[in-house]
Each structure stands twice: as structure tokens, then as C-alpha cells.
Amino acid sequence: MPDTKKVTVTCQFCLTRNRVQVEKIDAGPRCAECKKPILLDRPIKVTDDDFRQVISGSDVPVMVDFHADWCGPCKIMAPVLDEFAQAHEGEVLVAKLDTDRNAKTAQELGIRGIPTLIVFRDGEESARQTGAVPREKLEALLNG
Numbered sequence: 001m002p003d004t005k006k007v008t009v010t011c012q013f014c015l016t017r018n019r020v021q022v023e024k025i026d027a028g029p030r031c032a033e034c035k036k037p038i039l040l041d042r043p044i045k046v047t048d049d050d051f052r053q054v055i056s057g058s059d060v061p062v063m064v065d066f067h068a069d070w071c072g073p074c075k076i077m078a079p080v081l082d083e084f085a086q087a088h089e090g091e092v093l094v095a096k097l098d099t100d101r102n103a104k105t106a107q108e109l110g111i112r113g114i115p116t117l118i119v120f121r122d123g124e125e126s127a128r129q130t131g132a133v134p135r136e137k138l139e140a141l142l143n144g
């Protein structure tokens, strides 16, 4: 029997929160409100507003990249994360949080250096890494 793992994601177009079944990603989920596609093969953007809801509303692990525009190592990390998100579509929700625009969440989690990557399972932090890392390290972080 297929299980029904779901994630909560905010539509990047109209900001409506959607519950999406990860097994049905191949069918191309769409936003319930604006009908635009919800793409989970790339990192999704999270903010102070939806951060808690996204990490606690996910039946799969969520890997969050805490980054900022001015941060060089974050730029190195970006394509690695894109690749990782694509490879793990449906198994891991990859999210990015801009620490300049969402200082509240970054502060609550005690983010001191960026990029910082945190893996959340059932809403709880399970692994953390600060500094840019290669793809293999992301896999280890997920499984660690």
C-alpha cells in the first residue's frame, strides 16, 4: 500500500499554504488557490511566517539552508543544494531561508555563521552543519 506522506509548502506565486502528497509529485501538484505548479525538485523559499508550519507539517525530513545574498560560500552552496533537491525529490524537502529578511527564525535557532544547514525530522532538529560543504556531506547530514 502506498503511504500518504505529505508536506506543507507555501505557493511561491500566491503564498497560499498547500498540503502536497509527495508520492504524487510526478503527477505535477498544483496550488489549490492559483493552480500554478508546485515544484519540489528545487529548494523552496521559507520565511519567518511559514517556517514553523513547513518544518512541522512535513512527513519527510526538511533540510533548510540558512543563507544571505552577500555571502560568498552560500553562492557556492546553492547549485549543490539544487542538485541535492532534485536527486531527493519526494524524499526530502529542501528549503532556503534568507537570514537577513527573516532574522527572527535565524535568531531563534541560534544561527551564527552562514551558510548553516539544518535537518529537521518531525519538526525537531536532527543535524546541523555550518559552512559550505560538498554534496557527499549533505547525504551524510541527512542520514546522520
Ligand SMILES: [Zn+2]
Pocket: 011, 012, 013, 014, 015, 016, 031, 032, 033, 034, 035, 036
Ligand atoms: Zn498559488
